[in-house]
Amino acid sequence: MDKFLTFTIAGLSSAAIYAIAASGLVVTYTTSGIFNFAHGAFGMMAAFTYWQVNVAWGVPTIPAVILVVFIIAPLFGAVVERVIMRGIEGASDVVKIVVTVSLMVALLGLAQVIWPQNESRPVPAFFEGRFVEVLGVRVSWSRLLALVVAGLVAGGLRLLFTRTRLGISMRAVVDDRRLLQLNGGRPGRTAMLSWGLGAGLAAVSGVLYATEQTLSAVTLTLLVVNTYAVAVVGRLRSLPGAFLGAVILGLAQSYVTGYINPDLTVGPIALGNLAAALPAIMLFTVLLLQPEARLRSHSVGRPRAPVVVPSQTTAVLGGVALVLALAGIGALLAPADLILVTKGAGFALVTLSLVPLTGYAGQISLAQMSFVGIGAVAMATWGANGSPVAVAASVAVCAVIGAVVALPALRLSGIYLALATAAFALFCTAMFFNQQEIIPSGSVQVPPLSLGPFTADTDYRQLVLLAVLFALIGNLLVWLRRSAWGRRLTAMKDSPVACATLGLNLTSTKVGVFALSAAIAGAGGALAGRTFTADSFSLPASLPVTMLAVVGGIGSIAGAFIGGLLLGAIPIASTVFAANAIGVFRFVAIPVRDILSFTPGLMGISLGREPDGAAPQIAVGYRAVGRSVPALVVSVAGAVALWLAARTGVVTKWGFAAALLVFVVAAVPLLPLVLSPARPEDTAEPPRRLACGLWLALATLVAVAIPWADRIASNGLRVVLMVVAAALSARVGIGVLGVTPEQLRRPVPLSPDLVGVDRPMLRADAVEATRRMGLSEDDFEAEVAALASSTNGAPVGPVTVPR
């Protein structure tokens, strides 16, 4: 009985912490429409800040708590809303999810830089050493404190939302931001306040958790999974539901810890980690119990850039070029570099798996590395001799598991798939990858593929195999995208409700796409031919895959490859620059490796500034390269030549880096224009191709020749100067050419219906309207002149259209 009571009280105390965290999550989600995956990371940052203030700087407990919970955390939340989240309002679910996930990864990286993991940081419990007796069980005051705080939070929020003007306007902001504004509310301020409140609640839960359990950056950050498993009970919107969920999860975890013998096994699975898998189990159970989501007609969103689908010929040529390029580069590489490039090619296959799911269907998965892991383990188990049959079986297993995982979530709206996959990743780590029976001593060796006389038993052969695989699957995806199925996916992304009213079963279509995606990721694992540690299948390993795939431009095969390269480049860069540090003004030296640890996060957050995708913006400049064969040849040849020069010692390491940067940023996007025989139709004079080409070559050579290492002492300054040089070269290049790359200049055409709604009607719009209506522009000029004389030149519009 005492044992039961002890575990009940412990369970209720963690339930209180979950409830506080979940109420913060629900508050930000309901008031901003953005599901904050970084909620746990907010709490983590607050807990570490509390440690810094209270333990390291010796500030007494009460002022420290006030400073962290009531000042720093709310301010931080408000700043995040203002700087990052406001930009993604109205963006797609994918962008919203990737931005908050990126914030989470960036904060985790930042925390590990500021507070390195090699030091233990105990946080003293509140009221240390004070206990009360409850029915004969000793209960610490701090446990009771958690319960009291949870009660206060529940009461306070109830008052806020029902009794105060602020609370009511918080509820209004999510319903219709513009309407609130028209009625005199201030949606911007309200959203900032709600993020501040959410961050404050995250801070309370983070500090309580740190004092009760441990102060660990990863644990606290991933607490978000427990938190949303709890919040899903209330459909992410109801606070009482979230509190109920918290009690269920808190008690369940506590009883499992107390009553289930960790040595107990079910088949090969030891139950020692069951408590860690409980949030995922609970999440899936709740999802299954939810009724199917109502279809909602979407509001007028931002118009997306039209999708450019490459022709099958382009895709085949691209695939051949990729295989040849990687085979060529691979032959020149030193063994250590070859391993890294091969790894990068493996990652590219994993980012490719997101192309159908995220790029075509607009769904998101945060568990791609789990599928890689399942594929890898299946191959290691069944295919010791590298048989292709085992590969097929592994891939099929991944497809089936993918379908099963996605089914409950896909009946609901987009956000639930992200939640479910993240929970699935944690579940796999606890119940599968961290099991001694399944992955002994924490690493798994995937046998190389053996196909007739070909065995991928060297790194070089493995690289070629991966390149061929990428090219084949890429071509398959292009073919699918151009088929009726691909059109249907695009249609489903544009308007799910219209598809349903045409007779499309949305759930089974999405499940099919998810299974395909899981199968490709599984192939990436089964054919990796290398050793994985169990860590590389974890949720923190999966997140950068999804983020960088989206940053790379997930709508296209080339984008997936760029994403894979980014992903592969980070470990490469952190090896190359292992000993280097970027000095800022010579007194702060941050190791490059640390900066790289949160670079993926920062890249993802950059989507917040450009919700249509920072990468597509960049990719626009490069897309033309893919269409122009001479430009492609010169780009590849230039890069290879530079690399050969570096390899043979003709140019220095820094000279190579600078020249490559200038070449890629300035020269490559301009190449199609420089090399194209056609003259752009809307320019006054022909572009100065030769001069521009010479300038670009010169700029690249100068970048090589500058003695970066000798003249400039600070690494940071060198990097800054290189970036400046690249930007300048690009700017001058465009100036010399006399033509801006046409895609960089032309905005996405807006629907004419929105004119006057999203911005004032301009003369250009009126001219365009007359042109479309088939009136001659001369008639219109006369009208405008008459109008201008009568209105003293005021702008035309807004025009009301009679029904």
Place this chain on the structure above:
Amino acid sequence: MSVAGQASAPAGPVLQVEGLSVRFGGHLAVGDVSLSVHPGRISGLIGPNGAGKTTTFNAICGVTPPTAGRVLLDGEDVSRLGTHQRARRGIGRTFQRLEVFSSLSVADNVRVGLEIRASWSRRRRPAPQYLAAAAGLDPERIDSDAEVALIIERLGLARVADVPVGSLPTGQARKVELGRALAARPRVLLLDEPASGLDDLETHEFGGMLGDLASAGLGILLVEHDVALVMRVCADLSVLNFGQLIASGTPEEVQSNRAVLDAYRGGGDDVAAAAAATAAGVHLDPGQPGVGS
């Protein structure tokens, strides 16, 4: 004023709505509405803004779950089926707030409608008579470029066939929605303000086309604010106000219905009442000209 020339109605209604209610929290959006749509006939559903017309549509095609009531298609109760299952049994619709596939071209929008149908329609439905069998369409061919081309041509969209729908003006985008719905070969078509965004001439032509579709056997339920159009094409009208069915009958009967007049006069806001009354084809005040007539 209703047009003759629509085929004489065959036996039973294709769509029956019985006692339909939709409640959002405490708000009764649609209360106990019954109506029916016959093949070969255009039925109108009118009422002021917020009367529950679109909610009724959503409940009929399964987008919004009804609180009470049944939806019968050819006598079969489809109330428990999902949206896509009802669509497969023959309910097609367009949307008041456009739901086009904006990144696809006009032709591809229609083609997707066709392809989705091809993906579920193993047994072929009787050929679509409504798009002129004279044009040489083979009723046995499910997926044909000819059908796409024909639909586009009939809707007058041939010139913009390859333009992404996102950059079309509303009126044309509405036609794309109609074409897409037709490509799925529905038995009954729910049109939600299809003529808004069309000019007078286009509206006139559009009315003629609706008549053609109906006379080829399609049942149509039309929500529309353009009184002239409604009066011209509809064989019968149902009037909704505050979610309640307040009148139904032929356009002439509805026009002189006291309940309709009273309901519209009862509104506090004169302008709104006048607009609503105009929408219902009721002239409150001799000095008030009807819109669009």
